[in-house]
Amino acid sequence: MTAADVTRPAADAAGAAGAPPGPPLPAPAANAAADNHAPAGDFDAVVVGAGPAGSAAALVLARSGQRVCLLERGPYPGSKNMYGGVVYPRILDGLLPEWWEDAPVQRWVTRRATMTLTDDQALTIDFRTESWGRPPYNGATALRPEFDAWLAAKAVDAGAVLVTSTTATGLLRDGPGGAVTGVSTDRPDGDLRAGIVVACDGVNSFLAKQAGLHGPVDPANYTLGAKEVLAVPARTIEERFGLGPNQGADFEIIGCTGAIPGGGFLYTNRDSLAVGVVLHLPALATAGVRPEELIAGLKAHPAVAPLVAGGELVEYSAHLIPEGGYDMMPALAGAGILVAGDAAAMCLAAGIWLEGVNFAIASGMAAGEAAAAALAANDVSEQGLAGYRRRLQDGFVLQDHRRLRHAPHLLLSERVQRRYPQLACDIVEDLFTVTNPEPKPGMRRLVRRQVTASGVRLRDLAADTWRALRTFG
Amino acid sequence: MSAAPPGSDRPGTATGSHEPASPSPDHPGTATGSHAPASPSPDHPGTALDPIVVCRRWVDLRPSVDPLTGAVESDPRTSGASAADDAALEWALQAAEAWGTSVVAVTVGPTGSQAVLRDALAAGAARAIQVDLGSSGDAASVAAEIAAVARALSARMVLCGDMGVDRGSGAVPALVAAAMGARQALGLVDLTIDPAEPGVVTGWRRLDGGRRQHLRAQAPFVASVEGASIRLRRASLAGVLRSGGAPIEVVAATGPTGGRVPSWMPASTGPGRPRTHVVDGPDPHEPAWRRVTLLTGSGADRPALRVVHAEPVDAAHQLIAALADWGEWE
Ligand SMILES: Cc1cc2nc3c(=O)[nH]c(=O)nc-3n(C[C@H](O)[C@H](O)[C@H](O)COP(=O)(O)OP(=O)(O)OC[C@H]3O[C@@H](n4cnc5c(N)ncnc54)[C@H](O)[C@@H]3O)c2cc1C
Numbered sequence: 014m015t016a017a018d019v020t021r022p023a024a025d026a027a028g029a030a031g032a033p034p035g036p037p038l039p040a041p042a043a044n045a046a047a048d049n050h051a052p053a054g055d056f057d058a059v060v061v062g063a064g065p066a067g068s069a070a071a072l073v074l075a076r077s078g079q080r081v082c083l084l085e086r087g088p089y090p091g092s093k094n095m096y097g098g099v100v101y102p103r104i105l106d107g108l109l110p111e112w113w114e115d116a117p118v119q120r121w122v123t124r125r126a127t128m129t130l131t132d133d134q135a136l137t138i139d140f141r142t143e144s145w146g147r148p149p150y151n152g153a154t155a156l157r158p159e160f161d162a163w164l165a166a167k168a169v170d171a172g173a174v175l176v177t178s179t180t181a182t183g184l185l186r187d188g189p190g191g192a193v194t195g196v197s198t199d200r201p202d203g204d205l206r207a208g209i210v211v212a213c214d215g216v217n218s219f220l221a222k223q224a225g226l227h228g229p230v231d232p233a234n235y236t237l238g239a240k241e242v243l244a245v246p247a248r249t250i251e252e253r254f255g256l257g258p259n260q261g262a263d264f265e266i267i268g269c270t271g272a273i274p275g276g277g278f279l280y281t282n283r284d285s286l287a288v289g290v291v292l293h294l295p296a297l298a299t300a301g302v303r304p305e306e307l308i309a310g311l312k313a314h315p316a317v318a319p320l321v322a323g324g325e326l327v328e329y330s331a332h333l334i335p336e337g338g339y340d341m342m343p344a345l346a347g348a349g350i351l352v353a354g355d356a357a358a359m360c361l362a363a364g365i366w367l368e369g370v371n372f373a374i375a376s377g378m379a380a381g382e383a384a385a386a387a388l389a390a391n392d393v394s395e396q397g398l399a400g401y402r403r404r405l406q407d408g409f410v411l412q413d414h415r416r417l418r419h420a421p422h423l424l425l426s427e428r429v430q431r432r433y434p435q436l437a438c439d440i441v442e443d444l445f446t447v448t449n450p451e452p453k454p455g456m457r458r459l460v461r462r463q464v465t466a467s468g469v470r471l472r473d474l475a476a477d478t479w480r481a482l483r484t485f486g
Numbered sequence: 487m488s489a490a491p492p493g494s495d496r497p498g499t500a501t502g503s504h505e506p507a508s509p510s511p512d513h514p515g516t517a518t519g520s521h522a523p524a525s526p527s528p529d530h531p532g533t534a535l536d537p538i539v540v541c542r543r544w545v546d547l548r549p550s551v552d553p554l555t556g557a558v559e560s561d562p563r564t565s566g567a568s569a570a571d572d573a574a575l576e577w578a579l580q581a582a583e584a585w586g587t588s589v590v591a592v593t594v595g596p597t598g599s600q601a602v603l604r605d606a607l608a609a610g611a612a613r614a615i616q617v618d619l620g621s622s623g624d625a626a627s628v629a630a631e632i633a634a635v636a637r638a639l640s641a642r643m644v645l646c647g648d649m650g651v652d653r654g655s656g657a658v659p660a661l662v663a664a665a666m667g668a669r670q671a672l673g674l675v676d677l678t679i680d681p682a683e684p685g686v687v688t689g690w691r692r693l694d695g696g697r698r699q700h701l702r703a704q705a706p707f708v709a710s711v712e713g714a715s716i717r718l719r720r721a722s723l724a725g726v727l728r729s730g731g732a733p734i735e736v737v738a739a740t741g742p743t744g745g746r747v748p749s750w751m752p753a754s755t756g757p758g759r760p761r762t763h764v765v766d767g768p769d770p771h772e773p774a775w776r777r778v779t780l781l782t783g784s785g786a787d788r789p790a791l792r793v794v795h796a797e798p799v800d801a802a803h804q805l806i807a808a809l810a811d812w813g814e815w816e
Contacts, residue, residue, distance in 0.1 A: 014737045015634070017634045018737065019638040019639060019737055055727070088563075089563045162563060176726055176727065179726065198723055199720075200722055200726065201720060201721075201723070202723055203723040
């Protein structure tokens with residue numbers, strides 16, 4: 014059929030001279046705008062937010078046969094989302110076997126380094142392995158607009174209905190204080206009713222707050238992540254970081270945020286670098302420093318500058334991180350509602366580990382399973398949804414969080430942030446400085462000398478070592 | 487000037503009057519004279535059953551350009567309809583509501599362009615047609631396809647955005663009018679739709695030199711509108727949900743011979759050029775070399791570059807003073 018064969022509206026075609034042949038179409042609705050009614054109760058579940066948590070929840074729900082609507086405020090999944098840059102998608106092994114075949118990956122991380130910086134020193138623990146560059150892989154750099162869109166497309170393939178450019182503005186309830194029965198949105202006739210709402214609306218989760226699941230907000234539980242993306246040719250990246258064509262590097266950095274507790278990162282995309290800082294919110298607010306100044310400082314550091322030299326700034330973004338972990342988590346379920354991902358503070362921010370996406374996916378999957386089970390049992394009460402917490406406790410999400418619950422406090426302390434990096438760098442500098450004709454000092458003497466010079470009390474050092482062992486051990 | 491009859495080879499022009507100044511007689515493509523008679527001509531009244539065709543072009547709204555090669559990369563995720571196409575849809579919906587008819591959204595392009603049709607369905611269009619022409623169609627073939635669809639639908643009212651955001655030629659609406667033998671009212675900044683006069687739109691458009699023209703077009707017409715003329719309504723949630731599964735009619739392109747674009751119309755256009763603006767000529771009594779130097783500015787004294795470090799308000803004052811010094815600010 015060509016353009017010339019398009020049939021006229023049936024009502025019109027009957028009396029029209031010269032109307033082209035062809036079966037008349039049913040008369041079109043006069044003007045659809047006139048008969049817009051929100052379909053009440055058309056969905057079993059509404060998932061709010063098409064980030065990793067939301068798409069994973071929607072995928073699981075759709076696969077279990079539930080009618081699920083995935084709401085996203087951005088024009089497409091991932092359009093509003095930013096992060097540092099490395100995902101650990103092994104959690105998808107069961108859900109999307111061989112996910113690596115079509116996941117939009119920039120580079121497979123085969124090199125991981127932890128850098129400790131002072132103003133003019135750098136101590137780096139650098140590890141690389143070829144095995145992370147082969148299936149089933151370990152971590153990968155990925156761009157969120159691509160990764161989130163890919164995962165959301167899997168949910169849509171499974172039958173979820175994705176509605177973009179639509180913000181959930183509040184919860185619908187079964188009477189005041191009653192069970193959650195859907196969400197209102199910012200569209201005309203925008204109420205969407207469903208058996209269950211899964212709130213995956215990110216770190217600020219207004220829905221979880223409205224549901225009364227969050228306690229009072231404490232800014233000390235949050236950090237602000239700010240990032241620049243610098244365009245650098247792929248070949249240059251590979252030469253500078255010593256990487257093969259698909260290989261990537263992940264540098265976590267400590268001691269680069271001045272008086273503000275936090276850290277930094279540097280990741281390699283295909284032909285760009287992500288460099289940024291993560292800053293403790295209350296300290297940032299009082300410091301009078303802007304995040305981009307700290308990124309500029311990081312980029313100018315002698316150990317970092319050669320890696321980012323000549324990079325053209327193509328993107329700047331910033332986002333909150335629920336750094337507080339286990340101790341800031343809200344109640345995870347209420348009648349008719351579950352909370353997953355950053356909305357439930359599931360992001361693991363424990364110094365050398367900044368893993369949010371895999372925790373979001375895992376919690377989204379658990380929420381999807383629990384919601385499907387509750388819908389099948391026709392019981393979406395708080396008790397009916399208790400399976401969600403059990404699933405998280407049985408898996409790595411709550412186990413890792415519980416074990417590392419003291420990590421944020423320890424890692425953001427002044428000693429870990431400033432004194433120990435200086436001490437470690439000074440010890441190593443002393444160790445490798447050849448002061449002939451003086452003989453080399455013994456290790457013990459050297460360490461003692463530097464500890465004394467740093468002003469760190471042995472008691473504190475011992476206590477922090479013990480805490481670190483308990484936390485990470 | 488009265489409009490050319492439909493079916494003639496030359497595009498008709500809507501009737502109109504300039505305000506405040508009358509146009510130069512050689513102004514291309516615009517009507518001269520006073521208002522047209524208020525009533526639609528009896529031979530071509532708009533009827534309640536005529537659907538209104540609205541054209542939607544799928545375009546990357548934030549394309550990335552390789553700074554070295556100049557290659558343009560587009561991304562379906564950042565693609566959609568331009569503000570002008572959205573405005574055209576809104577006017578079409580308002581007209582359809584006022585006149586009790588329906589809107590058919592048409593796009594000529596690749597499969598990805600169905601997204602702009604779904605947006606139209608969500609907002610209230612009754613029907614959506616994609617002419618599958620890939621992304622290679624030039625203005626003339628795109629126009630021919632739209633005209634073919636309009637003809638097949640017996641639609642005599644077509645609304646479009648005035649110009650693509652990707653340096654489009656802006657010629658498609660005129661070419662559609664030519665192919666349909668319809669009147670044209672192009673580049674409108676405002677439209678009036680009177681429920682009492684189905685098939686007639688009146689509106690304003692910009693002319694060069696700050697002039698405006700008041701136009702009145704009666705079906706058959708093609709009207710194109712500027713993006714700022716109106717904002718597309720926000721589709722209701724039910725509309726969005728319904729549009730996701732609504733059928734989109736896909737038709738093959740009729741091909742180069744399918745359209746009736748007159749041979750004198752340009753088939754392709756060159757690269758975009760900035761608009762000309764009037765520069766006061768030098769005194770004709772000056773010698774030629776002096777006039778050339780005045781026009782080109784060659785050899786003229788230029789103020790030395792100066793770097794100013796100042797607080798924002800002070801800096802703004804200094805900038806204004808410098809512009810005034812250079813004669814750029816009155
Ligand atoms: C600077 C920075 C660096 C990071 N680095 C890493 C890293 O390298 N690796 C890693 O694994 N994690 C990292 N993280 C953490 C990770 O980004 C998050 O943990 C993860 O994105 C959480 O996923 P989510 O789906 O819960 O929430 P989000 O990714 O925030 O998604 C929430 C979604 O909900 C949508 N939404 C919000 N409100 C509404 C509403 N009312 N209606 C409709 N839609 C709504 C949003 O548009 C968004 O799409 C980093 C975070 C930051 C800020």
